Amino acid sequence: MDWGAIFSNAAVELISPTTAAYALAALGLAVHFGYTGLLNFGQAGFMALGAYGYAISILTFGFPVWGAFLVGVGASVLFALILGIPTLRLRADYLAIVTIAAAEIVRLLFTTNTFASVTGSANGLSGYKNEFAALNPLADGTYGFGPFTNNAYDTWLRIVAWSIVILAALLVWQIMRSPWGRVIKGIREDEDAVRALGKNVYAYKMQSLIFGGVLGTIAGMIFALPRAVVPSNYQTTLTFFIYAILLLGGAATVLGPIIGSMIFWVLLSFFSGFVARAVEAGWLPFMSSIQAGQLRFILVGVAIMLIVIFRPQGIFGNKKELAFVR
Amino acid sequence: MSANTVPTGTGPAGPVSTGVVPTAKPIKTTGLHIGDAEPGCEKIDPILVVDNVRRTFGGLTAVDVDHVEVPRGAITALIGPNGAGKTTLFNLLTGFDKPDSGRWTFDGRSLAGVPAYKVARMGQIRTFQLTKALGLLTVMDNMLLGATGQTGENMFRALMPFLWRNQEEENRAKALDLLTRFKLDTKKDDYAASLSGGQRKLLEMARALMSDPTLVMLDEPMAGVNPALTQSLLDHILNLKSQGMTVLFVEHDMHMVRHIADWVIVMAEGKVVAEGDPHEVMKNPAVIDAYLGQHHDEDIGEDLSAETENVSAIKELLNDER
Numbered sequence: 001m002d003w004g005a006i007f008s009n010a011a012v013e014l015i016s017p018t019t020a021a022y023a024l025a026a027l028g029l030a031v032h033f034g035y036t037g038l039l040n041f042g043q044a045g046f047m048a049l050g051a052y053g054y055a056i057s058i059l060t061f062g063f064p065v066w067g068a069f070l071v072g073v074g075a076s077v078l079f080a081l082i083l084g085i086p087t088l089r090l091r092a093d094y095l096a097i098v099t100i101a102a103a104e105i106v107r108l109l110f111t112t113n114t115f116a117s118v119t120g121s122a123n124g125l126s127g128y129k130n131e132f133a134a135l136n137p138l139a140d141g142t143y144g145f146g147p148f149t150n151n152a153y154d155t156w157l158r159i160v161a162w163s164i165v166i167l168a169a170l171l172v173w174q175i176m177r178s179p180w181g182r183v184i185k186g187i188r189e190d191e192d193a194v195r196a197l198g199k200n201v202y203a204y205k206m207q208s209l210i211f212g213g214v215l216g217t218i219a220g221m222i223f224a225l226p227r228a229v230v231p232s233n234y235q236t237t238l239t240f241f242i243y244a245i246l247l248l249g250g251a252a253t254v255l256g257p258i259i260g261s262m263i264f265w266v267l268l269s270f271f272s273g274f275v276a277r278a279v280e281a282g283w284l285p286f287m288s289s290i291q292a293g294q295l296r297f298i299l300v301g302v303a304i305m306l307i308v309i310f311r312p313q314g315i316f317g318n319k320k321e322l323a324f325v326r
Numbered sequence: 327m328s329a330n331t332v333p334t335g336t337g338p339a340g341p342v343s344t345g346v347v348p349t350a351k352p353i354k355t356t357g358l359h360i361g362d363a364e365p366g367c368e369k370i371d372p373i374l375v376v377d378n379v380r381r382t383f384g385g386l387t388a389v390d391v392d393h394v395e396v397p398r399g400a401i402t403a404l405i406g407p408n409g410a411g412k413t414t415l416f417n418l419l420t421g422f423d424k425p426d427s428g429r430w431t432f433d434g435r436s437l438a439g440v441p442a443y444k445v446a447r448m449g450q451i452r453t454f455q456l457t458k459a460l461g462l463l464t465v466m467d468n469m470l471l472g473a474t475g476q477t478g479e480n481m482f483r484a485l486m487p488f489l490w491r492n493q494e495e496e497n498r499a500k501a502l503d504l505l506t507r508f509k510l511d512t513k514k515d516d517y518a519a520s521l522s523g524g525q526r527k528l529l530e531m532a533r534a535l536m537s538d539p540t541l542v543m544l545d546e547p548m549a550g551v552n553p554a555l556t557q558s559l560l561d562h563i564l565n566l567k568s569q570g571m572t573v574l575f576v577e578h579d580m581h582m583v584r585h586i587a588d589w590v591i592v593m594a595e596g597k598v599v600a601e602g603d604p605h606e607v608m609k610n611p612a613v614i615d616a617y618l619g620q621h622h623d624e625d626i627g628e629d630l631s632a633e634t635e636n637v638s639a640i641k642e643l644l645n646d647e648r
Binding site for chain 1: 420422442443444452453454462467476480481484494533536
């Protein structure tokens with residue numbers, strides 16, 4: 001068994017752009033669920049809008065990177081408004097139902113053949129990376145050390161992705177310790193009480209939905225840059241993985257989603273490498289290599305269950321300030 | 327509706343077991359009305375005027391108030407048996423519920439169709455029957471949430487602390503001052519969830535005062551509060567009046583009503599059935615009917631122990647008056 005390769009492959013995930021994308025999406029969900037108490041089950045929809053908004057703007061309309069970025073963000077603001085206007089006046093569970101359905105609608109719209117010339121239908125889109133790569137100030141060559149050695153494009157992508165994550169984390173940290181964040185946390189506790197104190201609860205919930213959704217959208221763009229945009233990536237399971245990351249790290253925390261994402265991806269990669277090699281080595285004779293590919297999700301699930309059972313507030317959560325166990 | 331605060335003295339002539347023992351006799355405001363003290367009578371200086379407000383839930387008419395005025399600068403009690411529509415009227419007046427029809431004005435401005443948060447910003451602040459302390463916020467954060475016109479509550483300005491830091495400090499000082507008055511200052515960094523039921527009532531009242539309201543509406547401020555805290559809550563309510571605020575409160579505790587209220591509005595089955603000075607209104611036949619039923623003095627062979635708490639409470643009061 002090549003433990004070195006297993007650990008080194010797992011370590012790669014620690015700073016991979018995918019980890020950064022999940023961290024950012026989970027941070028958006030922390031704003032929604034952890035701080036405001038909004039049950040958004042459509043984070044995958046926000047991510048899809050980011051990925052497609054970016055890719056379509058560049059491929060179909062030939063926008064520059066910043067233009068494509070703004071299109072994605074604009075689409076997500078619009079999406080949040082459409083979701084929020086009818087549902088934010090209702091009880092929290094309605095938002096959950098509407099968001100999960102809306103995210104599926106978004107994915108199916110991108111999948112349908114009707115718009116195949118623009119969206120690429122089920123095959124998705126690719127070939128939108130040159131514009132981003134052209135901004136790379138790094139000279140060709142390899143950068144980094146050990147498992148973190150990458151070529152110039154991948155290094156540039158990692159720098160940008162994690163810079164955005166750090167910026168977003170600082171933004172969330174600052175805004176949640178401001179009076180705005182105090183109102184938001186008050187809404188999580190009891191929105192009628194906050195309303196009785198003269199705050200426009202509806203507007204605050206809308207702002208929170210947009211803010212967290214935009215973070216999810218930017219995460220979708222980061223997620224799309226190392227791979228192609230394929231609609232099947234944006235299924236409901238994506239939202240649930242992000243929820244798993246959020247609960248793992250701590251719902252109403254800033255560091256939680258980031259560290260949670262790192263742990264999630266390192267564990268996933270570790271189990272995947274370990275199980276595949278264990279099957280090769282004949283340790284698991286009852287299992288084919290295809291079955292082994294699914295086993296990693298079971299093991300990650302068990303690991304997350306253990307954390308949630310024995311540390312329900314998440315890794316960074318304050319045991320008292322916990323939205324989902326009372 | 328909780329009736330557990332209704333005093334249930336040991337007997338008609340017995341001592342009052344859970345009633346309020348006044349420390350000092352509050353100064354009553356008198357001469358509030360024009361003409362006879364009858365339902366819907368005019369006030370010298372009304373702060374809240376309600377006209378034809380009606381709210382039905384299916385076939386049930388919860389509130390059907392033709393006309394009522396709440397006098398400014400006084401403590402007005404809204405009483406009535408369970409299900410009389412007091413809390414529903416509260417919700418309607420504060421924008422938490424919408425009436426089927428009707429108009430009402432606060433300080434001369436119409437409030438019909440105005441959302442709850444705007445009502446609060448106009449200076450009409452309410453508390454809730456079931457206390458709504460924001461459990462996972464600290465006591466201090468609860469208080470700061472009550473302050474109005476905060477620059478840092480705008481999403482974009484929130485990111486620039488230098489814009490709101492001074493205001494925050496002022497609010498903090500004010501909050502600490504209020505917390506000290508309500509004897510909660512030692513708890514300021516604890517989660518509100520760790521407070522006792524009575525302390526939460528105090529916190530809710532203190533939080534409402536952060537916005538310097540002109541009309542404070544308290545929905546059963548004494549429900550679930552132990553007798554030791556009751557006195558301190560009463561003093562706080564009397565203080566509100568001495569600071570120039572108007573108080574409208576719903577209460578079941580008749581002793582408290584008589585002790586501090588300057589004016590009493592009695593509701594039954596959604597209508598205002600009587601108004602008047604707290605001592606006079608208790609003798610009003612309409613009030614006795616509302617609480618005891620119309621045939622309370624006829625012996626219909628019922629077991630006396632079947633009397634409701636309301637009945638014993640009002641009988642006790644009537645005896646006290648003699």
